Amino acid sequence: MQTHLADFIRDTPEGREAEEILRKCVHCGFCTATCPTYQLLGDELDGPRGRIYLIKQVLEGERATEKTRLHLDRCLTCRSCETTCPSGVQYGRLADIGRHIVEQQVPRTGADKLKRAALREFVPNTGLFGSALGLGRMFKPLLPRVIAEKVPAAGAAGPWPAPRHARRMIALAGCVQPSMRPVINAATARVLDRLGISLVEAERAGCCGAVRYHLHDQAGGRDEARRNIDAWWPAIESGQVEAIVVTASGCGVQVKEYGYLLRHDPAYAARAEKVAAMSRDVAEVLAAEMKTLTSLLESSRTQGKAGRLAFHAPCSLQHGLKVRGMVESLLSAAGFELVPVRDSHLCCGSAGTYSLLQPKLASELRDGKVSALQEYGADCIVSANVGCIEHLATAVSLPIRHWIELIDEKVTPVV
Incomplete structure (x- = not known):
């Protein structure tokens, strides 16, 4: 695809990356066949090919409109199009660049602005979210149905084995999972303990940064990545742990991209790359221990x-x-x-x-x-x-x- 980026973006790191991504797209349309929103709406602009065209227009100097923002808002960033694309177009990264510029050109107002701001501040705050969820459970019968149905029942996590093995890994606690489904990380700790691996959490770590980053607070998302890296680094640097285990795949994608997100930060780039390389979905961890796991499962x-x-x-x-x-x-x-x-x-x-x-x-x-x-x-x-x-x-x-x-x-x- 030919590109003629506007002066405001052409010689920036984002502009160079966007141009490289755009030039890979041949507009073949294979992506539309696997795009969920295109399947529902049947609108070219609600599929990856159309959204790429909208982003290209903005990067080439055409002013974004509320309609531009609407079509980008409707994108799930599910990356199904990336799996389908024969040319290797990194649509997710292009969408982040495009959305950031559109947000600047078409600022949000009213209820939409307030809702997104509230989500940015509320969801990543583990303590605040947990307290609110507790109140929601207490008063669930009084809540409107649309809110009540999103309040899960409380569940017991069960015991978390004390560290006792030479092999250790760190678990990402995350922001909403500790309150909504505490059993997930505890169950992971029990399974890994049986495999001869102790799983621990770092106290100062928290949200992976995805919520802020994808709600157009990219600086805040990077700050949360830095906080997690700082929390994990002493154990990584000393060789105490061999992996960062993530049990929520959505968070896993974000942690895997820490190296990319902080590549221009001289103080964090190398550490972020190391953390990203050490990040493992729990399935990858168990698959690597398949021989021992199989023997445990036999009984x-x-x-x-x-x-x-x-x-x-x-x-x-x-x-x-x-x-x-x-x-x-x-x-x-x-x-x-x-x-x-x-x-x-x-x-x-x-x-x-x-x-x-x-x-x-x-x-x-x-x-x-x-x-x-x-x-x-x-x-x-x-x-x-x-x-x-x-x-x-x-x-x-x-x-x-x-x-x-x-x-x-x-x-x-x-x-």
């Missing part, structure tokens, strides 16, 4: 049929982290039967805060995904991202859990 295979599962592969897992087939192999090794899931490459509509900012589209995508997950008679639905789990939970009639919980129940002795 549980004699305890009867494990059940039929429908696995929802989050976009962040399959398109962002490029982790495909790994969770399914681990669950099969544990004796579970995996049922087919139609259109498994399509987004469920969660996409971070998307379900709150684009509720109509998010609900349509969710309902289609729920139909596909329940189509073949599964006993339970499992996923790999807390946001997807909570989004789907508002509409499913089956239990929905993180897949590591089921592995935990297979390998951890009942006390």
Whole structure:
């Protein structure tokens, strides 16, 4: 694709990156076939090819409009188009550059501005979010239905094994997961303990930075990345830990990009690259320990049929982290039967805060995904991202859990 970037962006790092990405796009249209919003709306401007064209116009000097912003807002940034693209176009990075400029040219006002500001300040604040969730659970019967359905019941995390192994890894606690599903990291700690690995959390670490970054506070998102790096670095530098374990694939994508996000920061670039390289989705960690895990699972295979599962592969897992087939192999090794899931490459509509900012589209995508997950008679639905789990939970009639919980129940002795 030919480009003629405007003076305001041409010789900047963002401009050079955007131009390189744009030049890779041949407008073949393969991406439209796997774009969730294009499938729903049928509008070229609500597909990757059309959005690339809109961003190109803005970068070449055409003033953005509210219509431009609307089509970019509707994008889930699910990256399904990146998986489909034969030319390797990094659409997600281009979208971040384009959205940032559009936000500057078309400032938000009124309720939309307030809602996004509230989400930026509220969601990443673990203490504030946890307190509000506790109140929400207490007064759930009094809440409007649209809010009440998003308030999950409290669940016990169970014991977290004390560090006792020479091998250690750090877990990203995250922002909403400790309050909404504390069992996920605790279950991971129990499984890794059985594999001879101690899992710990760093006190000063928190939100991965994705919420702020993708709500147009890119500086704030980078600051949260720096805070996490500072919290983890002493253990990394001293060689005490061998990996950063992330159990929410959406957060995993963000941590994997720390090196990219801080590449121009001389104080953090090298450390950020190291942290990104050490980041592992929990599925990658378990797959690397498959021999030991298999021996632990063998005894549980004699305890009867494990059940039929429908696995929802989050976009962040399959398109962002490029982790495909790994969770399914681990669950099969544990004796579970995996049922087919139609259109498994399509987004469920969660996409971070998307379900709150684009509720109509998010609900349509969710309902289609729920139909596909329940189509073949599964006993339970499992996923790999807390946001997807909570989004789907508002509409499913089956239990929905993180897949590591089921592995935990297979390998951890009942006390």
